[in-house]
């Protein structure tokens with residue numbers, strides 16, 4: 001395995017272990033439970049958990065229940081959490097405040113790539129279980145252009161979402177000093193596999209015999225919320241074919257949105273007049289091309 005970005009670094013897994021060991025004292029200072037591994041138990045966060053255990057650093061696990069994760073991933077996560085508990089780690093399952101269906105009804109529009117309001121609520125909201133812990137995540141720069149630009153190994157999150165997050169690779173002393181000393185910001189994160197490619201994740205899992213969710217063997221490349229607007233059309237079609245009950249749940253939510261829109265006397269585009277039409281529009285790639293224009297009209301909720 002080799003980093004794509006720096007020739008001066010060693011093996012990525014050794015570097016990740018060093019990073020975690022380097023900041024362990026700080027993680028314990030922030031929270032006596034140590035790092036908080038935010039995990040869905042998808043392949044990336046599963047690798048982060050393994051690196052934590054291998055590094056021998058203090059940490060615990062936090063899982064956000066979204067209500068729209070694949071059932072197989074949920075069973076896998078529950079089994080893993082029991083194993084982590086048996087190994088002496090704390091684990092937390094945190095229930096959502098509002099379901100995806102409630103969020104859709106409140107917003108009057110399904111989540112779209114340009115408008116991922118659900119992430120803020122289902123995955124990224126602050127929960128008391130995380131305390132002041134340094135969060136450890138399986139974010140990787142190679143996953144998207146946005147992540148390549150906006151994420152890095154060390155992150156200091158702007159208070160109250162005002163201002164910009166500070167992001168830095170951890171490979172120089174000044175970055176480390178900034179990460180340790182900055183007082184203005186709310187949350188610190190480490191992303192030990194920020195520079196890993198997908199191939200690195202699979203090579204590592206194989207090398208250390210780390211079991212991954214069976215759904216990857218069925219052709220799913222990324223696991224996460226069923227119907228996520230970040231997934232490609234092909235992936236979403238695969239998801240809805242595999243878990244048709246979720247398709248029905250989205251259709252019911254769209255039907256409720258149409259009824260609410262009609263009650264309020266708000267306009268409906270031709271492609272939004274039935275739940276099926278709206279659903280087809282939503283999972284088409286065209287949704288992403290036209291979302292900006294349509295969104296303007298849809299935002300009048």
Ligand code: SF4
Nearest residue numbers: 116118119122225228
């Ligand atoms: S559906 Fe996608 S955008 Fe929404 S919470 Fe899940 S991962 Fe985030």
